Amino acid sequence: MLEGKLALVTGSTSGIGLGIARSLAAKGARIVLNGFGDPAEIERLRSKLAADAGVDVDYEGADLSKPEEIEAMISHVDSRHGGVDILVNNAGIQFVAPVERFPVDRWDAVIALNLSAAFHTTRIALPAMKQRNWGRIVNIASAHGLVASVEKAAYVAAKHGLVGLTKVVALETAGTGITCNAICPGWVLTPLVAKQIDARAEASGRPVEEERRSLLLEKQPSGEFVTPEQIGELAAFLCSPAAEQVRGAAWSIDGGWTAQ
Numbered sequence: 001m002l003e004g005k006l007a008l009v010t011g012s013t014s015g016i017g018l019g020i021a022r023s024l025a026a027k028g029a030r031i032v033l034n035g036f037g038d039p040a041e042i043e044r045l046r047s048k049l050a051a052d053a054g055v056d057v058d059y060e061g062a063d064l065s066k067p068e069e070i071e072a073m074i075s076h077v078d079s080r081h082g083g084v085d086i087l088v089n090n091a092g093i094q095f096v097a098p099v100e101r102f103p104v105d106r107w108d109a110v111i112a113l114n115l116s117a118a119f120h121t122t123r124i125a126l127p128a129m130k131q132r133n134w135g136r137i138v139n140i141a142s143a144h145g146l147v148a149s150v151e152k153a154a155y156v157a158a159k160h161g162l163v164g165l166t167k168v169v170a171l172e173t174a175g176t177g178i179t180c181n182a183i184c185p186g187w188v189l190t191p192l193v194a195k196q197i198d199a200r201a202e203a204s205g206r207p208v209e210e211e212r213r214s215l216l217l218e219k220q221p222s223g224e225f226v227t228p229e230q231i232g233e234l235a236a237f238l239c240s241p242a243a244e245q246v247r248g249a250a251w252s253i254d255g256g257w258t259a260q
């Protein structure tokens with residue numbers, strides 16, 4: 001279905017981004033991975049994905065909180081692979097603190113990666129998509145792009161901003177073969193969430209397993225985590241011809257979180 005297309009998935013050395021890279025590769029897309037981690041482990045992921053899916057898989061180590069590294073990454077991808085067809089803005093971080101004690105440098109870091117990076121990748125990748133009159137931009141927002149929680153000022157602001165950016169880009173590309181949509185996941189058990197569960201267990205003195213259950217039940221009526229594979233398949237659908245008229249959507253996949 002996506003044979004020949006080049007998908008750049010930011011933050012894909014772990015968690016949701018890796019799940020999306022796997023789904024797009026399984027549909028035939030060539031993949032550029034991005035994210036941090038141990039170089040040997042990243043090379044293992046890269047070569048396994050290439051072998052499993054039978055597609056080219058490359059890796060770019062750019063720090064997406066730095067606009068100049070984003071620019072260099074996309075121009076490198078353009079020259080090596082002939083331009084980005086599918087852009088998945090997934091890289092993200094979290095920091096939890098009450099607003100009056102929220103460290104300014106953490107605010108800046110969350111906004112830079114979770115919101116501004118998507119603006120930069122989009123503005124740089126869009127002209128080549130327009131030239132080909134085909135493109136898919138999938139922004140990984142969050143249930144926190146639609147509703148708030150305490151102590152997540154920067155994350156909630158960034159994810160609401162990302163949903164807004166998605167709508168603007170969808171309108172500006174409405175007359176073209178380029179679509180832009182957001183996916184809004186609920187809890188997914190990735191390193192980003194495991195850290196929050198560990199912090200809660202440390203603060204409460206309760207076992208990690210108990211904190212994992214209570215974190216889920218506070219927000220997610222299904223009582224089950226969403227999986228990276230499920231998000232990957234939703235992203236692949238948004239890249240398919242069937243989704244051509246899905247434009248500017250903020251698509252929930254959250255076990256009922258935002259239906260409440």
Ligand code: NAD
Nearest residue numbers: 011012013014015016035036063064092142187188190192
């Ligand atoms: P994760 O921590 O498992 O993965 C984050 C990825 O981003 C990693 O590959 C990491 O190396 C990369 N990364 C971090 N800083 C980077 C930087 N400066 N430059 C480039 N890459 C960087 O997290 P995850 O849970 O898979 O989250 C992925 C996205 O999904 C995030 O945007 C997150 O906000 C969103 N999300 C996660 C959940 C959840 O429950 N896990 C829910 C909703 C939305």
